[in-house]
Amino acid sequence: MKTFAIGGVHPPENKFAEKQPIEWLPPSGTVAIPISQHLGVPAKPVVTKGDKVRVGQLIARGEAFISAHIHASVSGTVSKIDSITDTSGYRRQAILIDVDGDDWMESIDRDQTLISDCSLDAPEIVKKVHEMGIVGLGGATFPSHVKLNVPQGKKASYLIINGVECEPCLTADHRIMLERGEEMLVGITIQMRALGVEKAIIGIENNKPDAITHLTELARKYPGITVEPLKVKYPQGAEKQLIKALVDREVPSGKLPIEVGCVVHNVGTSLAVYEAVQKNKPLIERVVTVTGVSVKKPSNFMVRLGTPVSALIEAAGGMPEDTGKVINGGPMMGKALNDLGAPVTKGTSGILLFTQEETPRLPELNCVRCAKCLTVCPMGLEPYLLAVLADKRRLEECEEERIMDCMECGSCLYICPSGRPLLDQIRVGKNLVGKMIRERSS
Amino acid sequence: MNEVINEITILSVVSLGAIGGVAAIILYLVAQKFKVIEDPRIDTVEELLPGANCGGCGLAGCRALAEAIVRAESLEGINCPPGGNAAMQDIAKAMGWEAGEQTPMIAVLRCSGSRESAPPKVRYEGAMTCAFAHSLFSGEAGCPYGCLGCGDCVRACAFDAMYMDHKTGLPVILDDKCVACGACVKACPRDIIEMRKKGKKDRRIFVSCINMEKGGVARKNCKVACIGCGKCVKECKFDAISLENFLAYIDYEKCTLCRKCPPVCPTNAIHELNFPPRKPKVEKEENKVEA
Numbered sequence: 214m215k216t217f218a219i220g221g222v223h224p225p226e227n228k229f230a231e232k233q234p235i236e237w238l239p240p241s242g243t244v245a246i247p248i249s250q251h252l253g254v255p256a257k258p259v260v261t262k263g264d265k266v267r268v269g270q271l272i273a274r275g276e277a278f279i280s281a282h283i284h285a286s287v288s289g290t291v292s293k294i295d296s297i298t299d300t301s302g303y304r305r306q307a308i309l310i311d312v313d314g315d316d317w318m319e320s321i322d323r324d325q326t327l328i329s330d331c332s333l334d335a336p337e338i339v340k341k342v343h344e345m346g347i348v349g350l351g352g353a354t355f356p357s358h359v360k361l362n363v364p365q366g367k368k369a370s371y372l373i374i375n376g377v378e379c380e381p382c383l384t385a386d387h388r389i390m391l392e393r394g395e396e397m398l399v400g401i402t403i404q405m406r407a408l409g410v411e412k413a414i415i416g417i418e419n420n421k422p423d424a425i426t427h428l429t430e431l432a433r434k435y436p437g438i439t440v441e442p443l444k445v446k447y448p449q450g451a452e453k454q455l456i457k458a459l460v461d462r463e464v465p466s467g468k469l470p471i472e473v474g475c476v477v478h479n480v481g482t483s484l485a486v487y488e489a490v491q492k493n494k495p496l497i498e499r500v501v502t503v504t505g506v507s508v509k510k511p512s513n514f515m516v517r518l519g520t521p522v523s524a525l526i527e528a529a530g531g532m533p534e535d536t537g538k539v540i541n542g543g544p545m546m547g548k549a550l551n552d553l554g555a556p557v558t559k560g561t562s563g564i565l566l567f568t569q570e571e572t573p574r575l576p577e578l579n580c581v582r583c584a585k586c587l588t589v590c591p592m593g594l595e596p597y598l599l600a601v602l603a604d605k606r607r608l609e610e611c612e613e614e615r616i617m618d619c620m621e622c623g624s625c626l627y628i629c630p631s632g633r634p635l636l637d638q639i640r641v642g643k644n645l646v647g648k649m650i651r652e653r654s655s
Numbered sequence: 656m657n658e659v660i661n662e663i664t665i666l667s668v669v670s671l672g673a674i675g676g677v678a679a680i681i682l683y684l685v686a687q688k689f690k691v692i693e694d695p696r697i698d699t700v701e702e703l704l705p706g707a708n709c710g711g712c713g714l715a716g717c718r719a720l721a722e723a724i725v726r727a728e729s730l731e732g733i734n735c736p737p738g739g740n741a742a743m744q745d746i747a748k749a750m751g752w753e754a755g756e757q758t759p760m761i762a763v764l765r766c767s768g769s770r771e772s773a774p775p776k777v778r779y780e781g782a783m784t785c786a787f788a789h790s791l792f793s794g795e796a797g798c799p800y801g802c803l804g805c806g807d808c809v810r811a812c813a814f815d816a817m818y819m820d821h822k823t824g825l826p827v828i829l830d831d832k833c834v835a836c837g838a839c840v841k842a843c844p845r846d847i848i849e850m851r852k853k854g855k856k857d858r859r860i861f862v863s864c865i866n867m868e869k870g871g872v873a874r875k876n877c878k879v880a881c882i883g884c885g886k887c888v889k890e891c892k893f894d895a896i897s898l899e900n901f902l903a904y905i906d907y908e909k910c911t912l913c914r915k916c917p918p919v920c921p922t923n924a925i926h927e928l929n930f931p932p933r934k935p936k937v938e939k940e941e942n943k944v945e946a
Binding site: 296298301302303304548549551552572573574604634637638640641644645 | 784868
């Protein structure tokens with residue numbers, strides 16, 4: 214069975230919500246929709262206080278090339294445009310809407326029947342995806358229309374669909390593959406047409422045998438799409454690792470996957486593309502896993518964007534007494550929240566409730582030179598060295614040691630027996646080196 | 656036998672002496688050819704500098720500053736913060752120039768969000784460095800401008816002039832040790848520390864807050880935040896206080912240290928340091944300010 218070549222760790226899987234079907238969570242109260250839910254320039258609000266909006270209505274326009282439109286996820290009245298604490302941990306601009314009923318735009322087809330024929334050509338598909346504000350739902354939230362637009366002089370040969378879900382605890386993608394498989398496959402054919410590729414590979418780790426059998430069965434009807442089971446190893450869901458595992462190509466340092474003829478999309482994104490192109494539905498909701506050891510009802514919710522995290526925890530049986538930390542995202546790459554009123558955004562794949570016993574970090578000890586961090590780094594870096602160089606602000610050396618190749622998967626931090634804050638220091642270094650590079654080029 | 660030894664000794668002395676002589680001539684010629692004429696004044700000036708290599712002058716170290724001074728025409732625009740006036744006077748004398756009077760500066764912490772006045776809402780467990788904490792979240796108390804309390808400034812200080820007060824969670828600057836080199840200013844990711852005029856008898860008045868959020872928002876997170884009410888601006892007769900983005904700022908060039916503004920501040924955000932106690936009428940407020 215295939216997997217990527219170097220590094221990787223095996224954290225306990227803890228997929229408690231694996232068997233829980235996706236549950237629809239009705240909107241209520243007030244939702245706060247941040248204007249920056251994607252990578253790139255924040256969108257500009259096009260509504261003002263007091264405006265009545267309907268579900269699916271454009272409320273903020275992403276004007277820059279790397280930006281995305283934002284649509285109302287609920288119907289109601291815009292109560293204010295103000296800064297709220299979001300998942301970034303800072304106060305940022307958001308559009309607050311008081312929910313009133315559930316009145317959708319007429320243009321959106323809410324019928325559940327599958328429409329598998331698509332007559333649009335490539336530029337029309339990209340335009341549609343842009344209009345509907347689709348971004349990568351794996352977590353990085355890179356605007357999808359940019360990815361579907363193959364730059365001149367480059368040619369894509371593979372569309373890779375990421376169904377790996379290598380983060381422990383998360384089950385959102387798993388449930389999408391099981392419950393919305395057919396729609397997702399249509400979404401993949403649409404993406405294939407936009408890119409002009411003949412082959413699409415869905416990579417799924419073999420801890421999800423039900424999804425592998427289900428999709429292999431369905432994919433027979435769709436020419437060009439194959440399902441490839443992968444050996445379980447974190448971080449297989451990272452773009453470069455997944456390409457290496459599936460087609461054995463290596464993306465050069467600092468380059469994008471298109472350099473080796475690949476485009477990677479998440480399964481959730483494929484479903485969103487299907488809904489956008491075939492049903493005219495903007496990205497206004499997503500599947501979020503709410504889970505944890507002592508959570509009463511670990512669940513997968515279909516949530517409207519902007520719903521506060523606290524509402525999700527409430528719906529999963531309330532906050533357990535022994536909660537020590539609430540994480541936005543997966544346990545490896547996610548980030549602790551500092552305000553439970555933070556809204557679900559396009560990049561929220563899971564809400565994890567860690568118990569007090571699970572949360573504390575190991576006490577920080579000296580590096581024992583065991584080199585475990587080197588062994589597990591999937592990018593072949595030397596985390597212990599990068600951490601020290603970054604801490605001492607020796608930025609030129611950091612750059613030489615390829616600090617910018619670090620994708621912050623956290624494997625080094627996970628494996629370190631001395632509890633050293635390797636990733637924390639590397640992140641500081643990455644920030645500073647990035648700044649240095651930008652200054653140099655400007 | 657003895658003759659042979661004598662011969663060898665003489666031969667080696669002569670041959671090694673000859674090699675030494677030739678090498679000396681080559682070395683002399685090379686030294687003449689590549690001679691670096693260094694201004695002897697550089698050494699003189701360097702000896703007059705404190706030798707801390709703190710970088711406070713903006714150059715790589717004391718030697719670099721000495722070179723810059725010798726290259727320059729006058730002492731204008733050149734400043735050695737740790738050396739202060741005394742060092743600059745000595746250097747001016749050595750160089751035969753006039754030394755202008757320098758204003759002594761000192762680092763000032765513009766945040767007073769202690770654990771008590773800005774109670775933490777969450778607990779930070781990441782790496783104990785402000786640079787990282789700053790990239791993660793607004794802070795334990797929720798103020799996105801306030802001190803994170805991880806002590807990057809204390810670690811940056813080469814003069815032992817700062818320490819972390821673990822009770823308040825804020826760094827403390829020691830007046831007598833701070834030489835205004837500016838290392839802490841550069842280390843702080845939130846630009847909380849400012850270089851201000853040391854003032855007559857070390858007396859200073861400043862707004863101890865840099866929060867630019869609306870008053871209500873700032874106040875929610877911190878009891879001693881500047882809420883931008885503008886009372887101090889009205890009180891100031893010297894036009895030294897400006898209000899921008901809900902934040903008052905006292906211009907130390909214009910401030911006459913008249914002590915009119917601290918009592919009018921509703922949140923005690925204006926601090927006065929090293930002043931004698933106020934008259935009994937307002938002493939109660941004064942204590943609060945100092946606390």
